[in-house]
Amino acid sequence: xxFLRRWAPPLLLITLVLAVWEVxxxxxxxxxxxxxxxxxxxxxxxxxxxxxxxxxxxxxxxVVLGFALALALGLALALLIDASxxxxxxxxPLVVASQTVPVPAIAPLLLIWFGxxxxxxxxxxxxxxxxxxxxxAVDGLRSADRETLSLLRAFGAxxxxxxxxxxxxxxxxxxFSGARIAIAVxxxxxxxxxxxxxxxxxxxxMTRAIAQFRTDRVIAAIVLLSLMGIGLFxxxxxxxxxxxxxxxxxxxxxxxxxxRR
Amino acid sequence: xxxxxxxxxxxxxxxxxxxxxxxTATYREDGRVLTALAGISLTLAPGEFVAVIGPxxxxxxxxxxxxxxxVEPDAxxxxxxxxxxxxxxxxGRCAYMHQRDLLLPWRTVVENAAIGLEVLGVARREAxxxxxxxxxxxxxxxxxxxxxxxxxxxxxxxxxxxxxxLPGLPVLLLDEPFGALDALTRAELQxxxxxxxxxxRQAVLLVTHDVDExxxxxxxxxxxxxxxxxxxxxxxxxxPRPRRxxxxxxxxxxxxxxxxxxxxxxxR
Ligand SMILES: Nc1ncnc2c1ncn2[C@@H]1O[C@H](COP(=O)(O)OP(=O)(O)OP(=O)(O)O)[C@@H](O)[C@H]1O
Ligand SMILES: [Mg+2]
Numbered sequence: 001x002x003f004l005r006r007w008a009p010p011l012l013l014i015t016l017v018l019a020v021w022e023v024x025x026x027x028x029x030x031x032x033x034x035x036x037x038x039x040x041x042x043x044x045x046x047x048x049x050x051x052x053x054x055x056x057x058x059x060x061x062x063v064v065l066g067f068a069l070a071l072a073l074g075l076a077l078a079l080l081i082d083a084s085x086x087x088x089x090x091x092x093p094l095v096v097a098s099q100t101v102p103v104p105a106i107a108p109l110l111l112i113w114f115g116x117x118x119x120x121x122x123x124x125x126x127x128x129x130x131x132x133x134x135x136x137a138v139d140g141l142r143s144a145d146r147e148t149l150s151l152l153r154a155f156g157a158x159x160x161x162x163x164x165x166x167x168x169x170x171x172x173x174x175x176f177s178g179a180r181i182a183i184a185v186x187x188x189x190x191x192x193x194x195x196x197x198x199x200x201x202x203x204x205x206m207t208r209a210i211a212q213f214r215t216d217r218v219i220a221a222i223v224l225l226s227l228m229g230i231g232l233f234x235x236x237x238x239x240x241x242x243x244x245x246x247x248x249x250x251x252x253x254x255x256x257x258x259x260r261r
Numbered sequence: 262x263x264x265x266x267x268x269x270x271x272x273x274x275x276x277x278x279x280x281x282x283x284x285t286a287t288y289r290e291d292g293r294v295l296t297a298l299a300g301i302s303l304t305l306a307p308g309e310f311v312a313v314i315g316p317x318x319x320x321x322x323x324x325x326x327x328x329x330x331x332v333e334p335d336a337x338x339x340x341x342x343x344x345x346x347x348x349x350x351x352x353g354r355c356a357y358m359h360q361r362d363l364l365l366p367w368r369t370v371v372e373n374a375a376i377g378l379e380v381l382g383v384a385r386r387e388a389x390x391x392x393x394x395x396x397x398x399x400x401x402x403x404x405x406x407x408x409x410x411x412x413x414x415x416x417x418x419x420x421x422x423x424x425x426x427l428p429g430l431p432v433l434l435l436d437e438p439f440g441a442l443d444a445l446t447r448a449e450l451q452x453x454x455x456x457x458x459x460x461x462r463q464a465v466l467l468v469t470h471d472v473d474e475x476x477x478x479x480x481x482x483x484x485x486x487x488x489x490x491x492x493x494x495x496x497x498x499x500x501p502r503p504r505r506x507x508x509x510x511x512x513x514x515x516x517x518x519x520x521x522x523x524x525x526x527x528x529r
Pocket of ligand 1: 289290295297315316317318319320321322324335488491
């Protein structure tokens with residue numbers, strides 16, 4: 001029952017969209033290179049699964065490595081920004097500036113410097129992914145309850161103790177929110193890196209397919225990218241639920257102090 | 262007073278657990294200086310229970326912040342156990358409790374109760390064992406591994422209380438600890454605090470807005486004037502101990518209450 005309640009609405013909506021698409025494309029006799037019907041995309045997904053999956057594996061590895069780098073870099077920068085007002089003023093503007101650098105401009109440079117391999121894609125992915133992590137981690141560290149901090153200070157807590165016992169755990173929910181945003185934009189980042197110059201990956205497959213008017217293959221690649229994004233997003237959510245078991249009680253049904261106030 | 266005589270009188274009696282001497286505290290906010298406490302003096306003998314009552318904003322919480330070492334006075338001196346100490350050296354010597362329970366939502370009941378000990382340098386595992394051993398005292402056996410969000414307000418405040426007393430510090434600073442609770446839970450926790458204090462005899466400084474609570478629990482009640490806070494009046498409560506809640510209808514209790522209410526009316 002709950003299973004049905006949860007999954008029926010999205011499945012119904014997707015089925016409806018696909019049905020309308022299928023019927024409209026057939027009724028109007030739209031040529032396949034312009035917009036193939038979903039059934040044709042489905043056939044491509046099945047028949048070319050080897051090609052699609054091997055390229056998806058390349059993209060996935062770029063996303064995972066880029067995300068890991070974004071996480072490490074993002075947390076390190078957040079700790080520095082948090083450590084002193086001077087570092088905050090020095091680093092934060094650069095972090096924001098890094099997001100105004102157009103990826104189409106930086107990606108070819110990375111290509112020149114690092115070649116066609118994995119590294120430039122991982123770097124582009126990390127570049128777009130670290131920003132939400134820095135911002136959310138800094139906000140999280142600053143969100144720690146001031147009264148709780150002063151209470152523990154009265155008990156004699158040192159700065160490192162306050163960080164370990166209060167500020168870092170308070171920041172974690174926010175860090176996980178940032179990580180969920182980051183993992184989604186990392187998928188876009190990896191595909192972008194592949195567009196500019198690559199020999200494998202779903203982005204590479206798409207540029208080739210566009211040149212060949214294989215629109216069905218482009219859409220099949222997009223379907224796989226979406227599934228990858230949803231899967232990774234869900235995975236971060238699962239890690240969060242495992243790492244922060246107490247959040248169950250403050251977020252739903254049961255009342256907690258956080259909710260009462 | 263000649264130093265010799267002062268020393269002699271000190272030697273005769275044990276030093277005060279807390280002594281606040283001519284302390285002034287100000288806050289600076291966008292250029293304006295706000296005097297919260299103006300030249301206040303008070304002492305807390307070892308094992309003495311003192312209640313502070315007074316209008317909102319009269320500097321009661323500021324006084325506790327000063328004693329605990331969170332704030333340094335602008336003038337005056339604070340002694341703990343007879344020794345004048347700067348703020349940084351006072352930290353970690355008094356147990357502090359607020360109106361809000363301030364439990365960490367990611368820590369379970371025992372982990373929350375243990376944090377004071379942990380911060381004072383006891384190993385985490387040992388601190389948690391000590392907390393677990395005293396859950397019974399606060400009526401929370403069986404809830405060791407519950408999270409704060411799973412508890413009622415009264416239960417959470419009892420966890421906060423266990424956290425406060427567990428390190429066994431000689432001074433308890435309680436800032437309206439039962440202020441946010443319903444009357445029934447408050448009465449229950451007051452009784453329970455009385456029993457505990459009669460056993461352990463820490464020096465207690467309790468801030469409260471509840472005149473009944475002050476008389477029921479304290480040896481002395483200090484009435485603060487409005488800001489800048491001074492001690493406007495002081496009542497010594499000579500009711501016999503051990504006290505129990507039933508005493509609130511005793512004529513002596515009612516007389517104290519009338520006097521303190523009149524004092525409070527007077528300072529307004
Ligand atoms: N951190 C602060 N910065 C500026 N002003 C403050 C600060 N803390 C307290 N004050 C001011 O100092 C005065 C005394 O505050 P305090 O909290 O000590 O009062 P209180 O007696 O505890 O009041 P209440 O009964 O409402 O808790 C108030 O006027 C308050 O506005
Ligand atoms: Mg107060």
